[in-house]
Amino acid sequence: MGKNYQMVAKTLFGLEEVLAEELRKLGASGVTSGRRSVSFMGDLGFMYKANLCCRTAIKILKPIASFPVFSEDDLYNKVKKISWEDYMKADGTLAVDATVHSQQFTHSKFIALKTKDAIVDRFREREGTRPNVDLMHPNLRINLHIDRNRCTVSLDSSGGSLHKRGYKTAITLAPLNEVLAAGIVLLSGWRGQCDLLDPMSGSGTILAEAAMIACNIPPNLNRDEFGFEHWPDFDPDLYETIENAALNKIRDFHYKIKGFDIDGKALQVSRGNIKNANLGEFVTIERQDFFESSKADDKPSFIIFNPPYDERLSVDTEAFYQKIGDTLKRGYPGTQAWMLCGNLEALKSVGLRPSRKIKLFNGKLESRLVRYEMYSGSKKAKKQH
Template sequence: MNENYDMLAKCLFGFEEVLAKELRNLGAQNIKEGVRNVKFKGDKGFMYKANLALRTAIRILVPIETFMISNEDDLYNNLSKISWEKYLDENSTLAIHSSVHSEIFSNSHYVSLRSKDAIVDYFRKKYQKRPSIDTKHPDVQFDIHLQKNTCTVSLDSSGESLHKRGYRSDTNIAPINEVLAAGLVLLTGYDGTQNFIDPMCGSGTILIEAAMIANNIPANINRPEFSFEKWKDFDQELFDLIHDTLLKKVRNTDKKIIGFDKAPSAIRKAQNNIENASLEEFIKIERKNFFEELSPVEDNVIVVFNPPYGERLTVNVPVFYRQIGDTLKQHYTDTSAWLITSDFESGLKNVGLRTSRKIKVFNGKLECRFVKYEMYAGSRKASKQK
């Protein structure tokens, strides 16, 4: 029986609570929210399941050593004491990612170099041969985190960021990150029992993530590989069991998931990505202009979209956002409408609708707001009295 051990799931700012809920639903133990991360406990099988199923996690780390340092030499000396042969051998390849929040070191790249020196020197002294560095496709990936005087060394079980689901082959300019898209959809409360519309769907990422949520399809089921598959203790039989068990929990939604965009190129890219994810049965894509069309669904609807903003917008910003507000008001009554934007002054303030929720998130380095508009038929007071 595998023992439980500590793990840490990294996430985007603002999605800690959403990720913690995902972990609870999967069966994690000792869940503790941090900033851009959630700590938890589970066994090896749960680590496999977390990588396969979590929608808002960027990567899953497994801490293997924590120690205190007071100077640069302490880092090298403490790393030299770790029994590295537990995790790789002299013929393996490795990569190191470092994050530094400490006065001892100011450069994360230098921390990675010193950490690499400690590992390869350990093998050279003990085995007269050293592992190689491979930053693109290593056998084992380590994470070094320095917080003031505390250094935590972890195995990175994911490898490439978990936002790389494996279904997206075509993108538009500045496409939304898959993990961000999933997080936004989950923040709305969407669970597949509502109809769903993305009226500015671009290459279809929000629609695909919504369809995977609605049908309980594991987020990373299309991903070609995870870093843990190269670990010394990788259990193929256990991984296959977890993989197949998750697939057995897939369900079929009977609610509509609809996307449209006015650009033919966007529609073509969205259709390609939807096919890659094998979700053509659940998502309907059409070429339409949001500002000129009525809502295709009138009952129990959640609308989520990522309108152009920042450098992507080449039109009159105040007018564009005013059109968004007018269209929602006139054509999307009795819906919950959500949009993400980084354009607060000339954009968001011109929508002309009162927000019922406003959540701070980041799209890459852009600080954004994810806002909700409750679109009632008639007055809000009249709606409440029904």
């Protein structure tokens, strides 16, 4: 059993509690939600597990130092004192990401540059050689966060963002971030207990994430690499043990996950991505106009989708969203419909009262995840049962 230490999982706005619940279920202790982040305690093996299994985490950071800073020179001197030789070799490569929320420090790129200089100078002075910068595939990715005058230096155990699962080799015009797609499915409460339809499936992201949730497949199984694989203390045997334990928890799924799209290119892209993720036995994608469709049976089901909303895809939003409402009312009784919409005005055209609204961001676009309860028969009759 390794030593526990604090880590921070970064996420998207609105998914903090979803991620906190994921971490608790995986076995983390001391789980505390913040803004776009969740802090927790775990050991080396749990760090591997969090990277492999968290669906709504973007990064898993390991803080190594925290101190007050009052000037750029102060930052340089304190970063330089950190024993960087414990974390990388002098002939290795590094990259620094910085975020600043401070009146004193306002330029994140300059802060990142100052941090890099401090690390490089320490190696040069101690060993006569220095690491190089590699922004794409560094041996060590460092995260620097300054909040007012408090600086936290962390190692980025993930490397590239965890939304890059590895299965999406092609995208459509307005692709959905994988972490956001998984978050939407988890927020909806769907875990594979009934059929699921994405009637405007685009790149197939919601379908892929839903299938992995239903089968309990680790979301980052297809990734090429994690940042921690380049660390001096990387334990490949321990990682293999963690991976095998996660694979042993994959479960059967006995319902249908279906996608519709009317665009030929989107169909080709989504089918390719589902195939890359090895999810073809769980997901079917058909060329079908949602507005001309209806439910095949009277069993309970979920619809989860991200329709176009005139940001990157051009549609007549008023007419389009009215059709969405009409189709749900006419063709999909006994369905819980969840829709992510980035056009808050367009939601008024649906003509249905949402039973829940959740604020999220799709990229920088403020959005709402809304739930519509499509009852079989009248709502009044439903409540009397």
